[in-house]
Amino acid sequence: MLVDPWQVDIQELFEASFNEPDEIKRNLYDSLYTYVLQKRQEDIINRPGFVI
Template sequence: MDNEINLDKLLKQVEQADLMQLMNAASYEEDEDKKKVLEALFTYALDKRQEKIINEKDFVR
């Protein structure tokens, strides 16, 4: 249960993170495994922001 709470906290922080900062961190990371994690976090944050915009009442599809 504690791990789930910690993961939720982490993901909330990622959602609020600066997208450019995440992308830059991924771009300049030399360790391939860390780079993949940073890219995944960037994608997650971007997806959450897009989801929020798409779900707005005035969004036109």
């Protein structure tokens, strides 16, 4: 899962985080969601021709 962030269903991670009653698991899902989102953003920013 951590090899290619584009292969992960980020919506599924978000929903798992949102719907999880156990605080420890919710924090885990939230951390995974944030990690995958950050990796995707880094990938987009590092593409040739990307301009802000």
